Structure formats: structure tokens, C-alpha cells
Amino acid sequence: MTSEITSEKINTAAQAFSHWKTVNITERIACIRQLKTTLLDNKRQYAEMITAEMGKPITQAVAEVEKCGVLCDYYIENAATFLQDRIIKTEAAESYATYEPLGVLLGVMPWNFPFWQVFRFAVPSIIAGNTIVLKHASNVPETAQLLETLFTKSNFPVGIYQNLPISSKEVAAVIANPHVKAVSLTGSENAGISVATEAAKHLKKSLLELGGSNAFIVCEDADLDKAVSTAVNARMQNAGQSCIAGKRFLIQKNIYESFLEKYILAVSQLKMGDPMDPATQVGPMARADLAQEVEEQLNRSIAMGAKVVLGGHRNDAYFEPTIVTNITADMPVFNEEVFGPVAAIITFDTIEDAIKISNNSRFGLGVSVFTQNIPFIKTKIPAFEEGAVFLNEMIKSDPRLPFGGVKKSGYGRELSEEGIREFVNIKTVLINN
Ligand code: NAP
Numbered sequence: 001m002t003s004e005i006t007s008e009k010i011n012t013a014a015q016a017f018s019h020w021k022t023v024n025i026t027e028r029i030a031c032i033r034q035l036k037t038t039l040l041d042n043k044r045q046y047a048e049m050i051t052a053e054m055g056k057p058i059t060q061a062v063a064e065v066e067k068c069g070v071l072c073d074y075y076i077e078n079a080a081t082f083l084q085d086r087i088i089k090t091e092a093a094e095s096y097a098t099y100e101p102l103g104v105l106l107g108v109m110p111w112n113f114p115f116w117q118v119f120r121f122a123v124p125s126i127i128a129g130n131t132i133v134l135k136h137a138s139n140v141p142e143t144a145q146l147l148e149t150l151f152t153k154s155n156f157p158v159g160i161y162q163n164l165p166i167s168s169k170e171v172a173a174v175i176a177n178p179h180v181k182a183v184s185l186t187g188s189e190n191a192g193i194s195v196a197t198e199a200a201k202h203l204k205k206s207l208l209e210l211g212g213s214n215a216f217i218v219c220e221d222a223d224l225d226k227a228v229s230t231a232v233n234a235r236m237q238n239a240g241q242s243c244i245a246g247k248r249f250l251i252q253k254n255i256y257e258s259f260l261e262k263y264i265l266a267v268s269q270l271k272m273g274d275p276m277d278p279a280t281q282v283g284p285m286a287r288a289d290l291a292q293e294v295e296e297q298l299n300r301s302i303a304m305g306a307k308v309v310l311g312g313h314r315n316d317a318y319f320e321p322t323i324v325t326n327i328t329a330d331m332p333v334f335n336e337e338v339f340g341p342v343a344a345i346i347t348f349d350t351i352e353d354a355i356k357i358s359n360n361s362r363f364g365l366g367v368s369v370f371t372q373n374i375p376f377i378k379t380k381i382p383a384f385e386e387g388a389v390f391l392n393e394m395i396k397s398d399p400r401l402p403f404g405g406v407k408k409s410g411y412g413r414e415l416s417e418e419g420i421r422e423f424v425n426i427k428t429v430l431i432n433n
Pocket residue numbers: 108109110111112113135136137138139166167168169171172186187188189190191192194195208209210211212242243244337339365405409410
């Protein structure tokens with residue numbers, strides 16, 4: 001059962017939809033333009049709230065808010081083209097596909113990028129003519145409310161975007177509500193299974209962005225310094241709390257020792273501390289219990305023979321940037337998602353071995369490969385069971401590029417042209433004279 005307040009909000013969203021779907025796309029885009037202005041005008045306030053609630057260093061919180069502005073610009077520029085009718089030549093006088101909104105959408109979002117995750121779901125969906133009710137993670141309640149206020153302040157009609165301050169137990173009832181047409185979840189595997197199960201019970205569409213255990217492969221011909229500095233960011237940014245973070249670092253045998261030496265040095269120089277201090281590079285994890293979970297995964301791996309070569313200690317929610325070696329595929333640092341600043345370093349002989357090790361994971365979000373032999377590695381791209389392959393770059397989201405996974409990392413795509421077409425009815429029209 002949904003509470004009365006939640007039901008009222010869903011009703012409001014449904015009423016808003018009946019008008020919003022008739023509003024010309026240029027007007028809907030104009031609202032997003034205003035949203036971007038309000039967002040950037042209040043950038044500091046939003047970033048400070050993110051940092052206060054989930055501990056991200058302030059410089060990274062500011063960058064997250066700015067990236068939401070970039071996403072707005074991208075869809076302001078391109079959405080109308082992406083949603084234009086697609087003329088299809090047949091024997092009929094006219095035939096085309098047209099993209100219509102679905103209705104009220106439920107978003108269930110995590111705390112690790114509390115603005116970005118919401119923006120990348122909500123902005124394209126709203127431009128496409130849908131309305132949103134959003135259940136945010138329970139440890140970012142003020143950020144969740146600020147997001148609703150941001151839409152209100154940007155002159156959106158009532159009911160286009162509403163925050164649902166509900167627990168995860170109430171999500172099933174929201175999915176069951178007949179006004180709610182689809183659900184998008186970014187979060188853990190377990191949450192994905194529950195949400196997809198509830199959606200399936202009611203034959204509603206679901207999109208899942210789940211966990212990852214990305215491999216970061218460094219071949220012997222790579223630009224080693226570039227690989228090392230990127231590997232630091234790929235694992236330690238946001239205190240390691242990113243689905244697309246490099247988590248398993250596969251280093252070719254000949255360069256293993258030199259990579260490790262440089263990596264230990266670079267990671268040991270990271271400044272850990274108060275996340276409000278602009279000099280801080282690694283802040284606390286979002287909650288002490290999450291840091292404890294990482295500690296427990298590390299300890300289980302150590303008991304199986306993993307060797308800590310840097311860090312390894314926890315103090316409340318602070319977890320030291322950590323590097324472990326002597327990894328086997330049955331260890332938690334290899335076969336579970338480690339959502340904290342722990343890099344597992346593994347060695348490999350040939351690229352075929354690296355592909356096998358990389359694919360030996362339930363997850364399939366993305367893989368990075370560092371090499372100078374681009375023609376050779378391009379022939380290997382089909383062998384990777386991943387949603388993304390980035391060469392000489394860490395995996396990162398970019399509004400222009402489709403984003404999503406395979407295997408237990410979920411299904412569906414956000415961002416780019418594919419993302420804006422996830423929550424539309426692709427209506428086929430055929431006309432004979
Ligand atoms: P989480 O526990 O699954 O929470 C994510 C959201 O789902 C929260 O709003 C949470 O609400 C809700 N939720 C949890 N269990 C639920 C259930 N049984 N039914 C309905 N809703 C439920 O995930 P997290 O630990 O906060 O976030 C980290 C996870 O998200 C990692 O696995 C990470 O890889 C993944 N992630 C994936 C992507 C991607 O794009 N692929 C991006 C970022 C993060 P409460 O907070 O109230 O429990």
C-alpha cells in the first residue's frame with residue numbers, strides 16, 4: 001500500500017502528464033534551459049549539500065553539479081532531433097515511427113552521484129514528455145528534497161518532478177500503482193532484482209544500472225605514466241564508490257613491477273581528509289557501515305592469501321586508499337563488487353589471458369585497455385563481455401555516449417540518443433491512400 005501522501009503525489013504526476021505530453025518540445029526544452037540556469041546559479045549550495053550528506057570531496061561535488069549542466073546542454077541541443085518522427089520507406093503512402101511519452105516514471109536512485117544519477121534519468125525523460133516521481137537513497141534526504149526544489153524554482157509546472165521520501169519497502173507499491181508506467185533503478189544487484197521482479201509482476205518496463213567490477217588492463221607497450229595516473233583516478237575518485245571504477249587492475253608481466261612501484265607511489269601521495277577542504281582528494285566513504293563492508297571484503301581476501309602493499313586501514317567512515325596483490329579469482333576483491341578505495345592488482349601473460357580474466361566476472365559494465373597498438377586491440381573488442389570498451393582512457397559517463405551494462409550489471413541504456421528513447425512508446429504509423 002502506498003501512503004496517502006505518496007498516492008497524492010502520483011496522482012499529481014499523472015495529472016501533470018496529461019498536460020505535459022501536449023506541450024511542444026521546444027517549450028519543454030525551454031524549461032530545461034531554466035533548470036540549467038538555476039542549477040549553475042546555486043552550484044555551491046548543491047555541492048555543499050552533496051558533500052555534507054555523502055562525504056564526496058567538495059571539488060568532486062562541484063564537478064558533479066557542473067556535469068549535470070553539460071548534460072542539460074546536450075539534450076537542449078539534440079533532443080528535438082532524437083525525437084523527430086523517423087520516416088520509413090515502405091509500399092504505403094506514408095510510414096514512420098513516432099516517439100511518444102509513456103506517462104509517470106519512477107526513478108530509484110543511489111547516493112554515490114546523487115545529482116548526476118537523477119539528472120541523467122530525469123532530464124531526457126522529461127523532455128520526452130514524461131513526468132517523474134523519484135525515490136532517492138535514504139542517506140541523502142536533503143539532497144533529494146533540494147532536487148525537487150530545483151525543479152520548482154525553475155518554473156516547471158507542478159507535478160513534473162516530485163521527490164518521494166519513502167523507504168525501499170514502499171517501492172513495490174509505487175510500481176504497482178496503475179499511473180506508474182515504468183521504473184529506472186540505479187543501484188545494487190539485490191535492489192535490481194526486487195525492482196525488476198515487481199515491474200514484471202505488473203508487466204511494466206524496467207531499466208537497471210547495477211554494479212560493476214571493471215578490469216583496467218595495462219599492456220607492456222602502454223604509456224606507463226599515463227596508465228598509472230589514470231589508474232589512480234579510476235579507482236580512488238569518490239573514495240572508490242563508483243560502479244564504473246576500475247576495480248581489477250590487470251598488468252602485463254614485463255611491466256608489473258614498474259607499474260606497481262609507480263602506482264603505490266602515486267596512490268600514497270593522495271591527500272585524504274575533510275571533504276569540505278578543497279585540497280582533499282579522498283574523503284570519507286558515505287557511511288561507516290559501508291566502509292566496514294569493504295574492510296570485511298578485504299579481510300576475507302587477506303585470509304585467502306591477498307597481500308596488502310599499501311593502506312588497508314579503516315577509521316570510522318575513512319578507508320585508506322589501498323592496494324592489494326597476490327589475487328586469485330575466488331577472492332572477494334576479485335569476484336565481488338568492492339565499493340571503496342581498494343585496488344586489486346593482477347598480472348597476465350598475453351592479451352588473450354587478460355580478456356579471460358576480465359570476462360571472469362558476473363558483471364559487464366566496462367573495460368579499459370592501455371596500449372599503443374590500437375589496430376591490434378581493436379580486433380579484440382568483440383571478445384570483451386562489456387557495455388563499454390575504452391582504450392587509453394578510464395571508463396566514464398559522457399552525455400553524448402550511451403551508458404549501461406550487460407550480465408549482472410543490468411540492462412537498458414542511459415544517455416545519448418539511446419537513453420532518451422528508453423521511456424517512450426515507439427508508435428508505428430502506416431498510411432494508405
Ligand atoms: P542500493 O542499496 O541498491 O540503493 C540504491 C537505491 O535503491 C536506493 O534508493 C535504495 O533505497 C533503493 N533500494 C535498495 N534496495 C531496494 C529494494 N529491495 N527495493 C527497492 N529499492 C531498493 O545501492 P547503493 O549501495 O546505495 O549504491 C551502490 C550500488 O549502486 C553499487 O552496486 C553500484 O555499482 C551501483 N551503481 C550503479 C551505477 C550504474 O550506472 N550502473 C551507478 C551508480 C551506482 P534506500 O537507500 O532507502 O535503501
